[in-house]
Amino acid sequence: MGPLAVTQLLGLMSLTVALDNGLLKTPPMGWMAWERFRCDVDCKSDPQNCIGENLFKDMADRLAEDGWKELGYEYVIIDDCWMSLLRDKQGRLQPDPYRFPGGIAKLARYIHDRGLKLGIYADMGTFTCMGFPGTTLDKIEIDAQTFASWEVDYLKFDGCNSNPVQQMLGYPLMSKALNDTGRPIAYSCSWPCYQGGLPPYVNYSLLGDICHLWRNYYDIQDSWDSVLGIVDWFSSNQDDLQPAAGPGRWNDPDMLIIGNFGLSVDEARSQMALWAIMAAPLIMSNDLRNLDNSARAILQNKMAIAINQDPMGIQGRRLLQESSRIEVYWRPLSHSASTLAFLSRRTDMPYRYHTSLTKLNYEPGNYKVYDVFNGSILTRLNATTEITISINPSGVVMWYVLPEQQSKQTEIPQPQMASQFFH
């Protein structure tokens, strides 16, 4: 690290709330290319699925026309492999001319015209993870300016091919550079991923100051194993991770893979429930042109979405791991409400789990319970009442729980939920 870098580093110590620009008070929702479409650059023989402007236009059309946008799914996010291998004469990043013939600004206009927002990808380092031009420290300002000039709304800033010192400098510098553009741009930092995701290597307080969200852990893959691995890591480390989250600052366990090939219907519900509990970004990576009805129903479940988007923005926690391999997750919500998810890690048959709200630390009294995925309502559930819940293998039962007092006082706790459940 040269003397200039040291000075910059010291200067950054006083940089605190550079990105407190009011964005992402609730976790972002939308669609991202990576998990499903990866680095398919073969637009000649796979024009439907390659990373090119048509894929992003198709997804924008689906988000706008198939009821997603109204539910909050608004970001269309390009991941790696969009770039030309060369910067232009002015040193700016440019899209691959064959795959993005209209350019990014035009694509942004197309997406904005449909009431949606555009996200893009860059990498703090010499090359992106897939070998496209990286954003070295000297390129941070020009890249931020370029994205703003294209009217980009979200940046995922990856961290392949850089060292810890460069990352320590680069992630805050990009935050400041984005702020300096004057355009509100949501900023997703992959920094903690490259530092093992935990203190003391990761300073979550600093991350919350400079980024709106951050990837903590490995990429998700199209399998239940991958989902469970992520959930286990986040839950095992929840004492460090859970307090880091709040409005404008989110942990990101990675994309929703619901609608792809790796999850059963029960597993898909489990991912949706756990991501809602974790206050995780709801960013799908699937093919919205070909989605079966069960995946659509899970991803468009209004109550799961409302729980995820709760305005208090408190991340939930794993409460219990039973020897029966049932796990209980909990998240406090506004209006004294809360949500519970009962997850089965069993592989035999539906398990009849016996519990009561008292056993799950609830105050005495009566509660109203809404089952998020089957729509049924239990009225006057006394906290002490012993209940039996049937949970499918690798499935989940998810509840929205409201104290009875509160359900009388609170006219409409969650407008979205109300229309569906309060009649």
Ligand SMILES: *[C@@H]1O[C@H](CO)[C@@H](O)[C@H](O)[C@H]1NC(C)=O
């Ligand atoms: C820049 O940062 C300041 C201070 O946190 C904030 O008030 C402002 O909204 C930010 N602007 C943008 C465009 O991010």
Ligand SMILES: *[C@@H]1O[C@H](CO)[C@@H](O)[C@H](O)[C@H]1NC(C)=O
């Ligand atoms: C973490 O960052 C904050 C700034 O947000 C700073 O005040 C604090 O000293 C840092 N903690 C450590 C252990 O470096």
Ligand SMILES: *[C@@H]1O[C@H](CO)[C@@H](O)[C@H](O)[C@H]1NC(C)=O
């Ligand atoms: C809940 O049940 C307990 C024990 O059966 C009873 O004492 C209590 O009055 C009940 N609470 C309410 C609010 O009905």
Ligand SMILES: *[C@@H]1O[C@H](CO)[C@@H](O)[C@H](O)[C@H]1NC(C)=O
């Ligand atoms: C829905 O799930 C609840 C448990 O959350 C259960 O009591 C109820 O019987 C289920 N209803 C249907 C129609 O399956």
